[in-house]
Amino acid sequence: MSKRPFLGWFASPSILIAFGIAASFLAIVQFSLRAHIPGALDPGGFTLDNFTTLWKTVYGKAFVTTVLLCWWTALFTLLIGYPLAYAMVRAKSARLRSAILLISLTPLFLGEIVRTYSWMIVLGNRGFLNATLMQLGVIDRPLDLMFTMTGVVIALVHFTLPIVVVMLAAALSHIDRNLERAATSLGAGRIRCFLTVTLPLSIPGIVTATSTAFAWTFSAFATPQMIGGGKVQTISTLVYQVGFASFNFPLAASLSLVGLLFTIAVLALFNTGIHRLERIGAH
Amino acid sequence: MLTEISAIAPQDTGEDTAVQIDGVSKSFSGTVALEPIRLKVRRGEFLTLLGPSGCGKTTLLNLIAGFLEADEGELFIDHDLVTQVPPHQRKIGIVFQNYALFPHMSVAQNVAYGLRTRRVPKAETAERVREALALVKLEDFADRRPRQLSGGQQQRVALARALVIRPRVLLLDEPFSALDRNLRSAMQVELREIQSRLGLTTVFVTHDQSEALSMSDRIAVMSRGRIRQIGTPSQIYDRPENHFVSTFVGDANLFAATLLEKTDATASLDIGTTRLSLATFQEELPEPGPVTLFVRPEQCSLTDPDQPGAIAATVALSVYQGSYAELHLDCSVAENGRVMLRVPASEAMEPGTDVGIALPERGPAIYTTTERET
Known part of the structure; x- marks a missing residue:
């Protein structure tokens, strides 16, 4: 039983990858502790200056923007994803179920650049959305969607929806249908049944999906870069700007590192939240 | 066939009918699950639907509960036509095979659920929950979570939860199949005692013929979506009307x-x-x-x-x-x-x-x- 002859072979690719990640991670840590010499690509001597620089308002603002972006994206993804996931799990016809699954998964297959360009076409001043709304007479001036937080959130919601739908659907499908039937037999109508049984029991799934959405959005780059167009500065776009526009690799490295630690902290917070909720809603 | 049975059961006339199933049938995407069924459940009676899996007994139970809609026919509970009434308005108690206790609620909250949906005042709810838990001998477990209880205890909570709403009919969907043998017979006796003490009309679904013989007032033996014979356990055992009943029971x-x-x-x-x-x-x-x-x-x-x-x-x-x-x-x-x-x-x-x-x-x-x- 204890002898698994192929384990070594199966594990070797992952060890190789893990080694690569560890090496690049060490490189970033090393870079973050080196001084920046303007005009030179090679870093200078060891210093902690990069981290003190991060206390500047620009960088602080990027953190705040990123967190806000993640928060709004997670919230709206949840509000749209939950009904979708619910419909997917509960739809009686198998065809409808697979249609919902397919529609909610397409963003994953589109590729980031194609998807983001499409959104630029939709969100622009004379884009699909504004043109339609103006034609219909709902608005008389185009809404500012490009280069705004709203626009970035819309595109990010689309980007995050697949994982949230899939995770929520998994959580919802694990809820015993007999629980809802029991609630119904005890006199609960549809809404009460949902609020008192289905929703509380799906809370662990909601928390997991939300925290994943949070991390997913946190690392998004192309969408805030292209739709935000420099007006919506997140940590990842800032890293790009500092690193590849100013060639300040040490500062970019320390920014990445702090961003990473920040994500870990947020996810850890979610995790404790899950454990607490699981104690309430555990199966 | 029904006329023959009424001849065997002389007390049939004049008895009050709690559930009347009048030509109810059901198909699932072209496959017939239940042929038109005629069945009367007398008030206070313990009636068992017995049959192999796929015989339509669970479909019939779900039709009575309202979880499924009948293709045709009519269903009466206490002489009210309920064919179109949604399940939450049928006032029926159900005990499921896996008990289906709400895991995020305490035992007391589980039992109180059906009273809260009916907006029973708090003091009365507390009193009735206490009574129901006393009935199943679980007074001391009110604050526990369902998963902290044994299988038999969970089943009793499920029973208390179904009984506390004073249902017009109690439906039991193979409630003993998850219990081990000793506990099963103890629970069978206990359930039967409570049921006859309350005079509660009960429809019990099982595939276990010995369970059906030992617990029922009457048994309806089903196969292929039809009732093949209905009668007291001894009528079913001693005078099976057809080949199927003779081999399925005993x-x-x-x-x-x-x-x-x-x-x-x-x-x-x-x-x-x-x-x-x-x-x-x-x-x-x-x-x-x-x-x-x-x-x-x-x-x-x-x-x-x-x-x-x-x-x-x-x-x-x-x-x-x-x-x-x-x-x-x-x-x-x-x-x-x-x-x-x-x-x-x-x-x-x-x-x-x-x-x-x-x-x-x-x-x-x-x-x-x-x-x-x-």
Whole structure:
């Protein structure tokens, strides 16, 4: 039983990858502790200056923007994803179920650049959305969607929806249908049944999906870069700007590192939240 | 068929009907799950729907509960037409196979759920929850979570939760199948006690024939979406009306025979080379020709192989069962080649012994051979 002859072979690719990640991670840590010499690509001597620089308002603002972006994206993804996931799990016809699954998964297959360009076409001043709304007479001036937080959130919601739908659907499908039937037999109508049984029991799934959405959005780059167009500065776009526009690799490295630690902290917070909720809603 | 049954059950007239099923049927995407069913459940009665899986018993239960909509026919509960009434307005108590207790609520909250949906005042709710938990002897577990309880305790919570709303009908969907054997019989007794004390109309679904025989006032044996026989446990066991019921409920020995002649009370038939004259309980015998003769193991007895009227057989296997032994006999005229008899353990015989099987003069039933089905 204890002898698994192929384990070594199966594990070797992952060890190789893990080694690569560890090496690049060490490189970033090393870079973050080196001084920046303007005009030179090679870093200078060891210093902690990069981290003190991060206390500047620009960088602080990027953190705040990123967190806000993640928060709004997670919230709206949840509000749209939950009904979708619910419909997917509960739809009686198998065809409808697979249609919902397919529609909610397409963003994953589109590729980031194609998807983001499409959104630029939709969100622009004379884009699909504004043109339609103006034609219909709902608005008389185009809404500012490009280069705004709203626009970035819309595109990010689309980007995050697949994982949230899939995770929520998994959580919802694990809820015993007999629980809802029991609630119904005890006199609960549809809404009460949902609020008192289905929703509380799906809370662990909601928390997991939300925290994943949070991390997913946190690392998004192309969408805030292209739709935000420099007006919506997140940590990842800032890293790009500092690193590849100013060639300040040490500062970019320390920014990445702090961003990473920040994500870990947020996810850890979610995790404790899950454990607490699981104690309430555990199966 | 129903008219025959009413003749057997003389107290049928004048009794109050709690549930009336009037030609209700159900198909799932073209497959018939339930043929039009007619069934009356009397008030206070414990009625069991018994049948193999896929026979439509659970479909019928779900139709009564309102989880499924009938394709046609009408359903009455307490003389109210409820065919179109959604389940949450039917005032029915259900105990599920897996109990379906709300895991995120305490025992007391589980039991109180049906009262809260009905906006029963708080003080009354607390009182009724306490009463219901006392009824199932779980007063001390009110604050526990369902998963902190044993299977039997969870089942009692499920029962208390269903009873506290004072349902018009209690539906039980194979509630004992998840319990181990000892606990199961204890819970069966307890449930039956509570049910008869409250005089609660109960519809019980099971595939376990011994459970059905021991618990029910009446049993409806189902197969292939139809009720094949309905009657008291002893009617079902002693006077099965057809081939299916005879083999599904209890052990049966079946012989291939030829019906030669029938009169009002007796039938003469050939089993292999043996000619017999039998009296049966059946009101209607099949036409002369190939038939199946059905005899319970306890109605058969062992005799000398040379005895007139005895059917020749050979002992194939003797299975010790404690107080008795099961003798499995090879018999060429039995439908599946085997006959089973129970004898006192001390009279068990060695395999290979030639014996004779003596059939009783009263009791066996004769069915048309074509009627055989699962």
